[in-house]
Amino acid sequence: MKAIFFATVLMLSLVGYRSATPFNISGTVYDQSSGNALVGVQVSVEGAGTAVATDANGHYAISAEKGKYLAFHFIGYESKRVKVGKDSVIDVKLNPITENLEEVVIVGHGVQAKSELVGSVAGIRIRGMSRTGYSSQVYMPQPINTESYKGVTENRFFNPLDEPLSTFAIDVDAASYSNFRRFINNGQLPPIDAVRIEELINYFQYDLKGPSGGEPVAIHTELAVAPWNPEHRLLRISLKAKSVPTDKLPASNLVFLIDVSGSMMGVNRLPLAQASMKMLVDQLRANDHVAIVTYAGSAGVVLESTPGSQKTKIKDAIDALHAGGSTAGGAGLQLAYRIARQHFIKGGNNRIVLASDGDFNVGSASDGDMEQLIAKERQSGVSLSVLGFGMGNFKDSKMELLANKGHGNYAYIDNITEARKAMVTEFGGTLFTVAKDVKVQVEFNPGKVQAYRLMGYENRLLEKEDFNNDGKLGGDMGVGHTVTALYEIVPMGVKSTYPGDVDPLKYQPVKERPEVRISDEIATVKFRYKDTEGDKSRLQQMTVAGKPQELSEASADFRFASAVAELGMLLRNSDYKQQADYDRLIARAKGAKGIDDEGYRAEFIRLAESVKLLAKSNELAAESD
Missing domain, CATH: 2.60.40.1120 (Carboxypeptidase-like, regulatory domain)
Structure with missing residues (x-):
């Protein structure tokens, strides 16, 4: 019932x-x-x-x-x-x-x-x-494009003799995908730095077995031939967070922090944010509470903390919002954190949900100011989830920073369908954390691996020492979340220009590659996480055997994720795209669509076909110029 x-x-x-x-x-x-x-x-x-x-x-x-x-x-x-x-x-x-x-x-x-x-x-x-x-x-309409994206220096190939460890914080964000979709639907290719390959891959849910034995996260690996270079290998590492029934989720203390400045005018800004927030309100229970804080020229409390059962009252407060004025984002964040602390639920889900285009221009404006503010406030146990809206003046660089430093996730809402995905379909994963500060470290066997490259996660890389340092932030995983990382591997014995040659060292002996051992392991994968209420991390690990599958024998999820990654390389015009090809990736995605009740994979195929046409059109335009 x-x-x-x-x-x-x-x-x-x-x-x-x-x-x-x-x-x-x-x-x-x-x-x-x-x-x-x-x-x-x-x-x-x-x-x-x-x-x-x-x-x-x-x-x-x-x-x-x-x-x-x-x-x-x-x-x-x-x-x-x-x-x-x-x-x-x-x-x-x-x-x-x-x-x-x-x-x-x-x-x-x-x-x-x-x-x-x-x-x-x-x-x-x-x-x-x-x-x-x-x-x-x-x-x-926006006459000047002032959107900003943080520069991405693409990960390169490493020699495991020199760099045996690859370490990064997981990232469940998917904002880059919906933002990329917005560009394509508007007839444009996105800026290179707007394309974050890990977020394209992690936009999709994958069929993975959940954890057992009381663990919050399970780890899976799969190795197959790389689609864009048959002599290379592609390693898929996936994490699956546990599922929790809605009625078993902890009570929520939420603060909606809504940007109502002048930059939020327009149908794809404040009205879409209001519709998104009302969808979220429909998911709340009687033991959940919501307060609403807004900011424009100044910050203020629109609605004091109100039980989730009073949905009409909450929605009326949302509907009454109007855009106008400058953007006191720093003051809004400070006020939202104060309200969240006042109503803090021990053992509950204490979270600010920020809806904005990221265009902070009054008060704490620089990325450094915001980072310091959030670094201080997150010690209270209040998380920060970020919903991005708008186009033309959208500040992706700032929004991503806020979510990464605020123990939260980041989604870009470009239409009402995406709002439904974030607020309804993936409600638990968006708001309820089951494991925090999740980090991954992969050690590659130099007897089997000539070179390796992590695809994406450039903004989430960690030093090797950070893996065991519980003071260093990782990423958070919500209820039912899946996270995927792909490594491209050059096996031993393959003639390759990767990772490149350097002259022999003068002051220390040259490292010799070890003899290939009987062991068929090519890598060991470790990941650390903390319980939601804990400060001490736990460790899990597994080994990866070196014999790859043929691509045709790999799982549908593997083939689909590889198609998404391949499109990402083409969008970025990657130095490592090698034999990447639109027709092949589109055909592979079609063959790996699987069960697609929500139509997200079918939509990706249509977008990939549009990217192919836009890229061809741009090439012809460049030739005519």
Whole structure:
């Protein structure tokens, strides 16, 4: 009966979500007077939190259900709404506003000079007069892209004689995948530094056996031929956290920290954040509590800690939020931590859920300031989960830092479907930790391995000494989480340019590679973790035999994860992509789709096909230039 009740509540909370099947709509937006195509027009699906911008040819592509309305907004033009019917092509002509626009922008309940906001705010309403003389609202899409991503120096191949140990903190974040999807759906390839291969891989759930004997995490390994170089090997290391029934999860003390500054205007920002938070509210129980803190020019408490049973009261507080003002992110974080400490539940889930575009520009603004603040506050036992929103001014670099240092996870919400994935489908994994400070260390056998390379995790690398140092942070795993890491291995005896040659050393003897022993081990995998309430880590380990499977004999999950990693290398134009190929990875992903009830793997295949077309288009454009 509980399962039936939960399913009913979920269905009611998502009413309309499955009422019709979305289909792809494309078209071109023109100037009514000149007939010229308009670049940068914001095209959104009303009520769905989905938005794209027209490309250099005025073209757009978006998914919507029949009966929904498409809204078209552009500075200097009258807004337009078009009802979706059965046509898959909808071309639109916008009327320019001939009168001068006022030189102010209405931001929430205040007025701000337009010049102060250009380049930093998308979806700002500007009041002007239409040709008919009636007041009209037009919207300014982001004219300058100020998104920021932390630079990634790609991991290289190492010789195990020199570097026998590879050490990193696990990462359950998947923000890079949904952000990459946003770029592709908008007809663009993402910036190289926006592509974090480990987050692409870990976006997907894999069929792994859970732990036994009371352990919170189980470890699995698999070795097969590398798809992009048949002479190399690919080692998959996967962790699986235990599953816990919802009614057995500890009580939650949550603080929703919601950015309501001017930069959060626009359908894919605050309205989408509000919809996401309300989905989360629907999952709460009577013993859970929620407080709401907002920040713009200053921080304030919108809702004191309220039982999860009072869903209407919590949702009303969320619905009442409006965007406007500057961004006092540091003050908001400090206030949220204070509220969380005041209502701390011993043995419970004490967590701040931050919803923002990361555009902190008042108070503690630098990454160093934020890192110090969170390093101090996390000692209280309060975790920080981060939900990123927006485009054009999105600060991925800051959002990732906040989650990594705050004992939490980081997701980028680009549409209502992604909100449902994070807030409903993966509710336990998003909010409830079962193992903290999880670290992995792999020792490679130099008698079997000529070189190795960790794919991704560049921002999570640790020194070898950090593995045994319980004072060094690892990553946290939530209920049911899976984490995968891939190593590319060059076996002994293979002629290879990796890891490269150096001259013999002058002042110490050259290290000799040991004789191949009878043992077939190529590596030993160790991982450490702490219990949620503990400060002392525990150790588990297992060995990896050296005989690989043929790729065709590997598990479907292995083949699919390798296809995701291969696409990541192509997106990054990796120095190590070797024989990576779009057609082969797409075919492999199709053959490894398996059970795909939510359609995430099918969506990846469509995205990979789009990346192939965009990459080809860019190559042709470069050749013509």
